[in-house]
Amino acid sequence: MSKQNGFHVVTPLLESTGMSKRIGTTVYLKMESSQPSGSFKIRGIGYKCQNVASLNKSKGVICSSGGNAGMATAYAARKLKLPATIVLPSSTPELVAQKLKDQGATVKVVGKVWDDANAEALRLAESEDLTVIHPFDDPLVWKGHSSIVHELKASLPSKPGALVVSIGGGGLFCGIMDGLDEVGWGDVPVLCMETMGADCLNAALKSRSLVTLPDITSKATCLGAKTACQQAFEYSKRPNVISEVVTDLQALEAMELFLDEERVLVELACGASLAAVYSGVIQRLQEEGRLPKPLDSLVMIVCGGGSVNLAQLQHLQAVIRK
Ligand SMILES: COC[C@H](NCc1c(COP(=O)(O)O)cnc(C)c1O)C(=O)O
Numbered sequence: 001m002s003k004q005n006g007f008h009v010v011t012p013l014l015e016s017t018g019m020s021k022r023i024g025t026t027v028y029l030k031m032e033s034s035q036p037s038g039s040f041k042i043r044g045i046g047y048k049c050q051n052v053a054s055l056n057k058s059k060g061v062i063c064s065s066g067g068n069a070g071m072a073t074a075y076a077a078r079k080l081k082l083p084a085t086i087v088l089p090s091s092t093p094e095l096v097a098q099k100l101k102d103q104g105a106t107v108k109v110v111g112k113v114w115d116d117a118n119a120e121a122l123r124l125a126e127s128e129d130l131t132v133i134h135p136f137d138d139p140l141v142w143k144g145h146s147s148i149v150h151e152l153k154a155s156l157p158s159k160p161g162a163l164v165v166s167i168g169g170g171g172l173f174c175g176i177m178d179g180l181d182e183v184g185w186g187d188v189p190v191l192c193m194e195t196m197g198a199d200c201l202n203a204a205l206k207s208r209s210l211v212t213l214p215d216i217t218s219k220a221t222c223l224g225a226k227t228a229c230q231q232a233f234e235y236s237k238r239p240n241v242i243s244e245v246v247t248d249l250q251a252l253e254a255m256e257l258f259l260d261e262e263r264v265l266v267e268l269a270c271g272a273s274l275a276a277v278y279s280g281v282i283q284r285l286q287e288e289g290r291l292p293k294p295l296d297s298l299v300m301i302v303c304g305g306g307s308v309n310l311a312q313l314q315h316l317q318a319v320i321r322k
Pocket residue numbers: 039064065066067068069070114135136166167168169170171172173221222223224225267269270303304305306
């Protein structure tokens with residue numbers, strides 16, 4: 001991978017026969033699960049880390065993460081020969097800590113949810129003079145993520161009918177919206193998917209102001225930011241943006257169907273987006289007249305996630321179905 005292109009790879013854009021059949025139009029899968037760190041995060045986090053390294057003043061980077069931003073930070077820092085510290089909440093599956101250590105990162109587990117880990121990361125950044133890599137609220141992170149849309153523009157035969165994205169703190173969403181504006185697709189409907197109990201953007205839209213959730217009760221802990229970033233809230237007010245929430249069970253069922261039909265294991269956070277098709281959200285929005293029927297096409301951002309393996313899937317099946 002040449003340096004100026006960052007640490008991410010140009011990911012496959014596959015057609016899903018199963019999903020296309022379900023909604024009566026071509027569904028394209030943008031396979032960010034194929035990225036070297038396991039998720040789309042390496043695009044924006046890698047770009048941010050390269051920027052930090054180019055300033056040549058950093059003693060090291062520190063990232064608070066539900067898991068995937070941390071894995072992207074650890075991967076990029078190793079490539080840049082920068083010391084990396086990742087602060088995880090205790091809700092992050094244990095397999096993540098080992099993956100981070102395998103990348104040479106220092107790992108600290110602090111607090112119950114991402115917000116607690118973030119408070120500790122900010123404190124450590126101050127005391128140890130480290131450069132903060134924010135997992136979702138940074139224009140450089142959004143710029144890196146926007147490369148997804150530029151790749152779609154180069155690959156798709158025409159403008160997509162709609163696009164589906166998962167929401168944690170809203171960084172992926174901001175990158176997608178920046179990219180759509182840049183390529184002249186600013187009117188494309190964008191469906192923002194969250195799980196119940198990690199639905200900070202949907203809650204903000206309902207109360208017409210940013211809100212902080214009382215807790216994160218979804219098992220999709222990689223979507224577990226209690227407050228969406230301001231820019232995501234601003235973008236979510238656009239008429240072409242739709243916000244929907246699914247249950248953990250719907251996200252799990254989507255993970256299972258995707259594994260069966262597309263042979264790829266993704267996180268519950270990604271299942272939230274896949275559920276837009278598998279749980280009939282797209283079809284309901286079409287019946288309500290909020291999405292055209294038929295859609296010209298649908299692009300599913302398969303955000304991926306490295307915090308999952310067979311054992312973690314079996315754990316989720318047990319706890320969500322108990
Ligand atoms: C608390 O966690 C935020 C962030 N995960 C965010 C995330 C998202 C949502 O991205 P965002 O909206 O936060 O930019 C989607 N899909 C996957 C697989 C993710 O890991 C993290 O890893 O620190």
